[in-house]
Structure formats: structure tokens, C-alpha cells
Amino acid sequence: MLLEIEDITALTFDDGSPVRSASAIAPFGDGWLVAQDDAIHAAWIRPGTITALPVIDPVDGWETFSEAAGTKHLKPDFEAACAMPGGEVLMLGSGSSPSRMRASLVTGSTAERLPGSAAERLPGHATGSTAEKADASGFTVADLRPLYLAVATAFGLREDQLNLEGACLTGDRLHWFQRANLAVGATTASAEIEASALLAAMRGEINPDEIQILGVRRHDLGTTRGVALAVTDAVTLPDGRILVSVAAEDTPNAVDDGPVIASGLALLGTDGEPPVFTEIPGAEKVEGLAIRETTPGGVRLLAVVDADDYEAPSRRLALHLRW
Structure with missing residues (x-):
């Protein structure tokens, strides 16, 4: 595979405040929805504008979360975002703690811009002004701990x-996808879930423990300097194959950040075939991946990079992958 980085853009809201800790990206309305793993808002990117959309209510009154503020344990940690057939985006917590076992189903009714600037809404503790936010019917949150x-x-x-x-x-x-971490004995694997049942659980029509796991696959993506190359996001290509973003992050557990030694994209094999890997220069910690368009012999992608620094804007990479 041949990878070209066509463009790199720093992501900032319209008022100049950073899009922080980007962890997933999915098509939404006439643009793209980017999850911030340490905030209750996602960033909605449309032509010429980036606005904040709520995807979960404040947690104990907090809208953003950090280790410095002693609130990191409260964050929903949405690490995956999937566009669903009805136009919604399903955001899934990482599951690395009980508070991160929630999901949010974001609908088009959140497409109303929030009043006030992103800086006023996103510094930390909620204030009275947030009562004016977009209609809460724009997202549905469910605790999926049994699943x-x-x-x-x-x-x-x-x-x-x-x-x-x-x-x-x-x-x-x-x-x-489970993100591998050899330090805690976890290897890369994926579970197949019935999506319609998952949506039914999100809407309260069935209990989460009624969702069936249809299968499990193991994926050997190898290691770099003793650190596992681990899946950070995935997209389904038009031919049905799955392309994943991967990073080798040297961290002792499923919660703390660590130095990223290498990163790239991997095309998962079928019928026992090994994955095909291509490196992203600079060990970019790509945490979200989405398809822009297909091209002859390839695909154009959008990727979002988490800087692991909530004061620094996350970046968006425009990629062209050919095979």
C-alpha cells in the first residue's frame, strides 16, 4: 500500500479554542462529527465552520475532564464513532472503567448551533448558560455495562x-475492536455485534444483556520495539474489507497515555491472510478514521490525531491510500 498525506489541518472551534483529544470521526449531516474523549461535546465540522454539539449531559456538573482537575475518572471516553443507516452517529465509550461503558446515539436534531462561544462552554465546570444548549432530544445515552x-x-x-x-x-x-496492550496481557481482537440489537438497546427497547455477540476474531498486527501495534479505529471499505488505524503506544494500562513509537494503517486479511501495513510518518497517534471518497485503486480518508494535550488543538489529516 502507498500512503500520501495530502493535507494537515489544526482543528479549532470558530472562536479559536482547540478541538481537544480527538478520538473518532464519522460523517454527520453535511459534515463530520469528531469525538473529544474528555468532553461532553463533539466537534461538528462543516464547510467553513466548526461548532460544538453535546453528545452527553454534564457529569457531576462537569463538561470537560482532566487529570489536573481531578476529573479524568468521570469522562465518558468516547473512542469510537460509527455512522448508522438512519443518519445518526453512534459513539461508544472505551470500557476501560465503569464510567466509560456508556454510548451516545447522536441524531440530526443536534444540528442547531449552541449559543455562546466554545471557550465559554468548554473550560470545565458547567455554568447556568449551558441550560440554553441545543435540544437534549438530539442524543440518547445508554449504560451498556452488561454488553x-x-x-x-x-x-x-x-x-x-x-x-x-x-x-x-x-x-x-x-x-x-479491542486495543492491544501487552503490558496488561491484552491482544488485538474484534467482536461482531448485531447492530440493530445495539440500536434497540440504545432506545430502551431491549436490555443490553440481550445483545448477542456473533463472533470474535484475533488479529496479529505485530510489535515495534516490544510494544504492540494496536487498533485505534476501523472503517469498512467498499469491497467489504476492513482498514484499521494502529498505534504502538507504550503505556502500562488501559487508562494512562504513553509515548507513541510508531503508527500507521493496516488492511486486515481474510481467511487467515496476514494484515498489510503502511506506516504514517512521524508516529502520528491517529485515533479516528473515516472514508472521504473512493478513487481508482484506492481510497481517500480523513484521520484525526490526538495530541494528548488538551490545550493543543487536535489535527485532521487528509490521506490518500492506494493499493
Whole structure:
């Protein structure tokens, strides 16, 4: 595979405040929705504008979360975002703690711009002005802890080893990826979930423990200097194959950040074939991946990079991948 970086853009809201900790990206309306893993808002990117959209209510009154503020344990940690057939975006928590076992189904009714600047809304603790935010019917949040625990069991993992960081849709099957971390004994794997059942659970029509896990696959992506190349997001290509973003991050657990040694894209093999890997120069920590368009013999992608610094704007990479 040949990878070209066509453009790199720093992501800032319209008032100049940074889009922080970008962790996933999915098409939404006439643009793209970018998850911020340490905030209750996502960034809605449209031509010429980036606005903040709520995807979950404030947690204990907080809108953003950080280790410095002592609120990191509260963050929803949405690490995967999938466009659903009805135009909604499903955001999934990483599952690395009980507070991160929630999901949010974001609908088009959130497409109203929030009043006030992003800087006024996003510094930390909620204020009275946030009562004026867009209609809360624009998102539905569900606690999916029984499903997360079932996925951990299917992977043969303890609850504290779970770290789900990417998802993509193929027909009615959601492929949900465990991010490998050899330091805690977790290897890369994916679970196949019935998407229609997951949506039914989001809407309260069934209980989360009724969602079936249809299958589990193991993926050997190799290591770099003893650190596992781990899946951070996934997209389904037009021919049905799955392309994943990967990063080798040297971290002792599923919660803390660490130095990124290498990163890239991997085309997963079928029928036992090994994955095909291409490196992203500069060890960019790509955490979100989406398809812009198909091209002859390839695909154009959007990727978002988490700087692991909430004061620094996340970046968007425009990529062209050919095979």
C-alpha cells in the first residue's frame, strides 16, 4: 500500500479554542462529527465552520475532564464513532472503567448551533448558560455495562483489561475492536455485534444483556520495539474489507497515555491472510478514521490525531491510500 498525506489541518472551534483529544470521526449531516474523549461535546465540522454539539449531559456538573482537575475518572471516553443507516452517529465509550461503558446515539436534531462561544462552554465546570444548549432530544445515552462485560468475557479478558477503541459497520454487523496492550496481557481482537440489537438497546427497547455477540476474531498486527501495534479505529471499505488505524503506544494500562513509537494503517486479511501495513510518518497517534471518497485503486480518508494535550488543538489529516 502507498500512503500520501495530502493535507494537515489544526482543528479549532470558530472562536479559536482547540478541538481537544480527538478520538473518532464519522460523517454527520453535511459534515463530520469528531469525538473529544474528555468532553461532553463533539466537534461538528462543516464547510467553513466548526461548532460544538453535546453528545452527553454534564457529569457531576462537569463538561470537560482532566487529570489536573481531578476529573479524568468521570469522562465518558468516547473512542469510537460509527455512522448508522438512519443518519445518526453512534459513539461508544472505551470500557476501560465503569464510567466509560456508556454510548451516545447522536441524531440530526443536534444540528442547531449552541449559543455562546466554545471557550465559554468548554473550560470545565458547567455554568447556568449551558441550560440554553441545543435540544437534549438530539442524543440518547445508554449504560451498556452488561454488553461491555460480555465482550470482555468473549475476549477472555478481565474487566480492567478492556479498552475498545474502534468500530465499523458491515451490513448489520458492528465490528468492535479491542486495543492491544501487552503490558496488561491484552491482544488485538474484534467482536461482531448485531447492530440493530445495539440500536434497540440504545432506545430502551431491549436490555443490553440481550445483545448477542456473533463472533470474535484475533488479529496479529505485530510489535515495534516490544510494544504492540494496536487498533485505534476501523472503517469498512467498499469491497467489504476492513482498514484499521494502529498505534504502538507504550503505556502500562488501559487508562494512562504513553509515548507513541510508531503508527500507521493496516488492511486486515481474510481467511487467515496476514494484515498489510503502511506506516504514517512521524508516529502520528491517529485515533479516528473515516472514508472521504473512493478513487481508482484506492481510497481517500480523513484521520484525526490526538495530541494528548488538551490545550493543543487536535489535527485532521487528509490521506490518500492506494493499493
